[in-house]
Amino acid sequence: MSEAATRKSGLTANAVKHAKPRSKPYKLSDRDGLYLLVMPTGIRYWRMNYRFGGQQRTxxxxxxxxMLLGEAREMLLDARRSLAKGLDPLEQAKLEKIAKSIAASNSFQAVAEEWLEKIEKEGLAAITLKKARWLLEQTYPALGKRPISEITAHELLLVLKKVESTKRYDTANRIRSTCSQVFRYAIATARANRNICADLRGALVTPRTNHRAAITTPTEASGLLRAIEDYDGHHLTQIALRLLPHLFVRPGELRWAEWSEFDFDKRVWTIPDHKMKMRRPHAVPLSRQALSIIEEIEHDASYSDFLFPSLRSVDRPMSDNTINAALRRLGFSKDQMTGHGFRAMAATMLNEMGTWNPDAIERQLAHADGNSIRRAYARGQYWDERVRMMQHWSDYLDQLRAGATILRPKFGHSAS
Structure with missing residues (x-):
């Protein structure tokens, strides 16, 4: 086709496809000011020349x-409409680019990731951060790219109902709760006007609270402790299983225990605040039995920072499922005993002894007191009692494991 014919009828898709590069850039005109600029490298650009405010612009x-020929013609038509309204298409294009950039930074995923970064800097526990990220990632396919200010309660509800349809009721509720925190952050940073999650209260199935399975009687505890002694799995796993009843910390706190946190001369393990659920450091008195069990670990800090490193990497602690998997191997189902259940076992049986101040037991469980002054007072008031209690508890566990007759104190009778 001649250049004159091309100017009259416009380009064809075939002409664009077979445009050959030359030694210098050249134009293939389409119509109404649209043209294809062919570079010596063979790259082809769609462009438009026009005048605005007495100046030539491209x-x-x-x-x-x-971008194909038909799409380029549509963009040309949009540009000519802007000119007809007295607007500069080039400036309009710049404004649209800025608007898209702002919209991208205000998407639900962008705001959520920004919030995650914030709470990480605030020292949130790694496991808690990981859970929050996992919950949010389930919303990204449907809501991630949507501007957070435009998301409706119904949109979020559809995502939550999809999770709920798989009978993961607790997960659906936790996603709603986590999204609520993201929306509150969006409001605080002027990216949203309201928290749509508030509209969804009562819309989801509320799962019945199931307390973690735990053994809480002396007879059952006796059998559990003897079973642990006979565990034939990995040596470090057995040590962790034997140590956990004496310390009754959260399983994650034991997994992440580092040699640097232990003062063996003072017989205390101080867990730093970033590893604690309540974000406050926690001191654990070490009984003679606990120290003896720790001494069985056949490595030190020069091998790994962790008392219980992963079998795959000394730079990571053992898996979060190791303790529970070991209990299953011993024949205890998830409805009978879990790693977290050692805390309930200690709390129940120590309280039943009637010897120890319930507040001292609560302090040793690292259950928070909302009053900061009372909390500071309690720390000093109950420390000596907690040291005695932890040694007595270890002695009691030894008696249970040995199968000795356990005498329960009788309350309500005065001495003769």
Missing amino acids: LSFGRWPE
Whole structure:
């Protein structure tokens, strides 16, 4: 086709496809000011020349073949409409680019990731951060790219109902709760006007609270402790299983225990605040039995920072499922005993002894007191009692494991 014919009828898709590069850039005109700029490298750009405010300007639409002829003509038509309204298409294009950039930074996923980064800097526990990220990632396919200010309660409800349809009722409720925190952060940073999650209260199935399974009677505890002694799995796993009843910390706190946190001369393990659920450091008195069990570990800090490193990498602690998997191997189902259940076992049986102040037991469980003054007072008031209690508890566990007759104190009778 001649250049004159091309100018009259416009380009064809075939002409664009077979445009050959030359030694210098050249134009293939389409119509109404649209043309294809062919570079010596063979790259082809769609462009438009126009005048605005007495000045010659050039607007670039994109590159072929990412943008085809028909799409370029549509963009040309939009540009000519802007000119007809007295607007500069080039400035309009810049404004649209800025708007898209702002919209991208205000998407639900962008705000959520920004919030995650914030709470990480605030020292949130790694496991808690990991859970929050996992919960949010389940919303990204449907809501991630949506501007957070435009998301409706119904949109979020559809995502939650999809999770709920798989009978993961607790997960659906936790996703709603985590999204609520993201929306509150969006409001505080002027990216949203309201928290749509508030509209969804009562919309989801509320799961019945199931307390973690635990053994809480002397007879059952006796059998559990003897079973642990006979555990034939990995040596470090057995040590962790034997140590956990004496310390009754959360399983995650034991997994992440580091040699540097232990003062063996003072017989205390101080867990730093970033590893604690309540974000406050926690001191654990070490009984003679606990120290003896720790001494069985056949490595030190020069091998790994962790008392219980992963079998795959000394730079990571053992898996979060190791303790529970070991209990299953011993024949205890998830409805009978879990790693977390050692805390309930200690709390129940120590309280039943009637010897120890319930507040001292609560302090040793690292259950928070909302009053900061009372909390500071309690720490000093109950420390000596906690040291005695932890040694007595270890002695009691030894008696249970040995199968000795356990005498329960009788309350309500005065001495004769």
